[in-house]
Amino acid sequence: MxxxxxxxxxxxxxxxxxxxxxxxxxxxxxxxxxxxDEVRLAIGEACTRAVxxxxxxxVPDPVLVEMSDSTSYTVRVxxxxxxxxxxxxxxxxPDELADESLTDEALTTGVGFALLAGxxxxxQVRPVDEGIGTEVRMVWPVARR
Amino acid sequence: MELSLATRTVAEHTVLEVGGEVDVYTxxxxxxxxxxxxxxxxxxxxxxxxxxxFLDSTGLGVLVGALKRLRAVGxxxxxxxxxxxxxxxxxxxxxxxxxxxxxxxxxxxxxxxTGAGPGPAA
Numbered sequence: 357m358x359x360x361x362x363x364x365x366x367x368x369x370x371x372x373x374x375x376x377x378x379x380x381x382x383x384x385x386x387x388x389x390x391x392x393d394e395v396r397l398a399i400g401e402a403c404t405r406a407v408x409x410x411x412x413x414x415v416p417d418p419v420l421v422e423m424s425d426s427t428s429y430t431v432r433v434x435x436x437x438x439x440x441x442x443x444x445x446x447x448x449x450p451d452e453l454a455d456e457s458l459t460d461e462a463l464t465t466g467v468g469f470a471l472l473a474g475x476x477x478x479x480q481v482r483p484v485d486e487g488i489g490t491e492v493r494m495v496w497p498v499a500r501r
Numbered sequence: 502m503e504l505s506l507a508t509r510t511v512a513e514h515t516v517l518e519v520g521g522e523v524d525v526y527t528x529x530x531x532x533x534x535x536x537x538x539x540x541x542x543x544x545x546x547x548x549x550x551x552x553x554x555f556l557d558s559t560g561l562g563v564l565v566g567a568l569k570r571l572r573a574v575g576x577x578x579x580x581x582x583x584x585x586x587x588x589x590x591x592x593x594x595x596x597x598x599x600x601x602x603x604x605x606x607x608x609x610x611x612x613x614x615t616g617a618g619p620g621p622a623a
Contacts, residue, residue: 369526397590453594464558467594
């Protein structure tokens with residue numbers, strides 16, 4: 357089993373780096389080529405969410421991304437924002453998406469969660485084991501080698 | 502790939518051609534350009550996503566913002582997108598029910614298809 361860990365300052369410019377690393381490790385782990393676009397998008401969404409929470413709560417700590425391949429490709433994106441920030445993560449119904457009263461932030465959060473839930477079959481969002489923060493855990497199958 | 506933005510006019514529509522990656526880092530530039538277009542008087546805006554190879558929730562949020570802004574001033578907003586991976590993103594988020602999405606700029610602007618061979622004889 358190989359593990360790659362990446363931690364980055366909570367700035368938007370680094371999310372692309374996390375996506376690139378996440379896809380490179382996925383490819384090496386044996387994730388099907390047809391899934392790599394979804395891996396790229398999901399890791400990007402999870403990291404974007406983490407960066408937004410760190411900035412919203414003024415948390416300077418780095419965002420952690422841990423990628424491991426064993427029987428599957430598992431990516432954990434860990435933020436250090438207060439846990440209540442994760443409450444309200446839900447997809448928005450279509451008739452609310454272009455609602456005038458919906459803020460840009462709420463829209464982006466709802467759409468981001470819809471993408472995560474839509475593209476990742478095995479998705480968990482839960483509090484971290486120690487300290488404050490949330491872990492977004494995503495799992496993809498790998499080809500047996 | 503970095504974000505690229507280019508504007509042209511087609512049949513009284515303002516067409517914004519977007520290329521590269523639209524994400525949490527680059528989306529603010531797309532938002533600024535769209536606001537500039539509306540502020541400068543554009544009312545029928547088409548965003549051509551033909552050369553976009555990555556689009557995330559932040560980019561989608563910017564597009565919804567532009568749609569709302571144009572609605573508020575009595576304008577129209579539509580997208581050009583024929584790439585299946587991007588279309589899947591619109592379907593999953595249900596935004597395909599919010600945006601008019603056309604397969605080509607010609608379809609979006611109501612102009613004849615180009616490059617389809619010689620036109621009818623005069």
